[in-house]
Amino acid sequence: MPHQVLCASGGESGRLRKKNGGETVISCESIYQWIYREAPHLIGYLARARKKRYPKCHKRAKRSFIPNRVSIKERPERATKREEAGHWESDLVVSSKSKYALQVCRKSRKTLIRKIGNKTVNESIFALENILKNYPKDLRVSITYDNGSEKA
Template identity: 40%
Template sequence: MKNKKRITAQERDLLALFKAEGLSNKECARRLNRHPSVIGRELKRNSFKASDGTWYYVAIHAQAKAEEREWKLAHAKQELKNPVVYAYVTEHLRWGWSPDSIAGKLKLDHPDDKYFWITAETIYRWIYQEEQLKEGWFEYLRRKQKKRKKQKGRKVHRSAIPDRVSIRLRPEEVNQRLEFGHWEGDTVEGRAHKDGIHTEMERVSRKYAGKKISFINSEETIKAQGEIFIKMLKPARKSTTLDNGRENHLHFKLKDKLKMATYFADPYSAWQRGTNEHGNWLLRYYFPKGTDFNQVTEEELQDVIEEINNRPRKILGYQTPNEVFNNLLKKEEGVAFNY
């Protein structure tokens, strides 16, 4: 009788060796005393696609993906029973944070304590329970909808992006905000997801930049990025980290034309670009969701961005993003830079 238990880490090590030797799925199944369908499902779920289009099965990556999937499944229905987590979630909902930002920040602040790891879906499910609906917690959501609606945002196509480099390969000095000149990019959508604003925020100084785009596509996005970064000195534009939307399909042109590196966050992990998301949240104060950006001039947009960049920030020791940006650039170039 075949073993019905889940595939173990040891079996994944053997499976990786067998596939490297060129064995068929059926032969791998025979050697592991598994049904061929189990092997096929394992390879399909836990392999990864390289930039050259080749699929690879690596045991350590497969085990990590499986453990992450298992953990998410176990915690998908978890309510806010931890009083510390409950207090954090409710406080930050009142601050206007999205459930995704709250869940991501908790995980970021407690990377070694899974007791604090909850999903955005857990928070949404809690908000839309009958008791919380009566208390009006949905009012703290940006859409303020009493009933949940199916999201109709643009789809993410990770495999469609050529020369994609994962955020997991981003240098540690960038991750720790030890080096100046690294940005996070995103698209703020307008009415009906057609037009929008491409935004970038520098990770150390929190300098914010943006350009209107008539359509959310790769051509408009790379054009906006070029207009943002071409004005900057090289030390101020070393890299940007993006999401996996099709509008970032032409990211490699930043490397070709401006010698900038590009990194991509994991799918459905907006918290990995939390700096930019916070900037977009500030922008939404001026341009709420549903804004028709065709009715907003470029001059009006830049006035708003300048106001954001001249606002003192606690995280910057109450300096403004413009002040920190210029001071950091002076250290690298010895010149003041106004953008």
């Protein structure tokens, strides 16, 4: 019986004990914890024979903020009403394979897109500077950032 229990996954091991007339039911998590803590030489017999256990939940990265950013609530009235060119909105589009920095002019709705390597604040600022540097100063009045988690 012990060899049969070790060759099964944790869940199967607990069910085998119950099936074979044992009154004690062992949870699969208890089996894994015991093997990793007390009997690491048995790890090779587990269904997923990994030397290290990885937690199922992922820690969130700390959010970083762009310095001197303007919130949507603090945006100039002329930008909100789309009365004047040169007011931009900045956002990030993130997919599983790529990341893009977007800038949209509030008045003309012209959209500028640049592919970026990662979603850090520095990368976003670098992309923003490179996109808008070719525009005259009167078309770079204000920038409003979307403060979503993708900028973290």
